[in-house]
Amino acid sequence: MIENIMLGLQGAFTPQNLLFEFLGVAIGIIFGALPGFSATMGVAVFVPFSYVLEPGAALLLLSGVYCGAIYGGSIPAVLIGIPGTPASVPTSLEGRELVKQGRSGEALALVTFSSAFGGFASSIALLLFAPLLAIVALKVGPPEQMMIAIFGLSVVSILSEGNMLKGLFVGFLTLLIATIGQDPMLGFPRFTFGNFQLTGGLETVSVLIGLFSLPEVFKMLEDTKQSEKASKVSKMRLSIKSILANSFNLIRSTIIGIVIGIIPAAGPDIASFLSYNEAKKASKHPEKFGNGSDEGIIASEAANNGVTGGSLIPLLTLSIPGSAPAAIFLGAMIIHGLRPGPLLFTQHASTVYTLLVGFAIVNIMIFFVGWAFCKFAGKILIIPKQILAVIIVVLATVGSFSIQQNMMDVVTMFVAGIVGYFMLKYDYPLSPVALALLLGPMLEEAITLTNTMYDNFFMIFTRPLTIVFASFIVFSLLWPVIKKNLFKRRASA
């Protein structure tokens, strides 16, 4: 093991590989920062570029793009309230409030530090625990996936605190809208109204771009005066006090990210929502969530970057990709003659350990490259509102078009934007839309497969992991009530 790690250190620190790690991170950050461009798209676009490189360098370039894009998505989420990737939605909730308070620099510093920490810790987990943790992934079947999806959806109750009926309405309606297109079992086109372009369903990223970008533009038009606080970028400063106070939150969120990353089909978006939810539940100041909470940003960022290393664990050891970018990563590995599995670690030790060590370096680079990029990206805030409004529209349009190079996605984005504006106006929460769109297809498929597997539904509780996830759901739903009673007792004592 030590020998292999030394081999990896030698490989990852060659000038050529360091250059590709740097390039990957820089490109990934730009990709993530552009609304509509996801980490998946970034990795996909750069797979052909990697053909000409040797396997180690190629995988490091793709790792840089992958990790950089997950981090980069949070920069526009903070600065202009548009999440570059769905995983940055919780960050945008807190980030834009911090920007309004004139704390944009602090928010970006927290995002950069938490992302680098989450990513670095996940790369250490990848390096040390890959074969061990892969055993858990082997035991996750449809019943467990169903429980994970329900657990994720239970977050709606937290995200809609004080507005539960509207939150549930948005959640159920979005789950219904997510059923547009072919059903997972029979392939029957549902609710397409004869429009073949709806057969594949609504493009989730387009809906999210519209929902989280156009309402911001319309709100800018409601108040054309430039906000003094928001127009100045505060100094990039990392608050050690805040980091120390949140050290437990940081570690817990990173662990959530790594575990979610290991579970197939549950990507960084689910991890960031779950972790945000857990941080809110555990917080001494839950009222700060949604009003510019440092805890919320740290939780979301550490978790979504924690997924990166976690998702490669089942990929490298069992050929099971834990996320969409990991699936593309698998394709790139096969192209380079590396077939994932237990033998990979012995037959291609040099390349694999170069990747594992390089993955940790990539996450350290994210801190420095990201810090520099944020200083530059912060200029977005001093752009006049008129310019910013039209830039957002142009980015949202080209971003939604580029997903599948399809005008239908642009129309989807536009309609979602208008609906999103009225949702904000009439006090409907937007976050349950993202959650239900991302988890809906996974939930339906898991329910259908579970029904096929068991005649008696309750037989799923003979599976230990199902019981574990079911307990998480019960705990998640009951925790707000328990916490309220605990606080009442403490207050009366």
Added chain:
Amino acid sequence: MYKLTGNRVFLLFFGAIQIAFATQIAKIPDGASEYPLVLLICSSLLTIALFVKPQKEEISIGKENSLRILVFTILIGISLLLLTKIGYILSTILFLYSGLWFLKLKKGLLFYLFPIVLSLAMYFLFSRGLSVILPEGAWVSLNL
């Protein structure tokens, strides 16, 4: 009789979507219809509950602001319609000039140069750098 507030009109819009979905559900075969049916029932019940419950007072943003948002939305809509007619570059330049003029950006170097620079930069970044084939015009085509 319920007073027709903005929120209730918004709920009626969703109600219409749910009715449209309900008309389709009978056409879906068994095995593919149960899950959406449950969701349709739940969401419809919640729509009714939100419709009948007492409404909060709504804050008006004023006629001027509403009109500004409406016109800007129409500008976006027109530019999207024109994307496939006059191509990405021209429709984006047109949207940027009309949008900045409508939002009263001071006419200076920024006003005149920004739309052209942004449209071309986005075009080259996406079409050349990222291999995205942006819409070409059916009426006029400007390919660089």
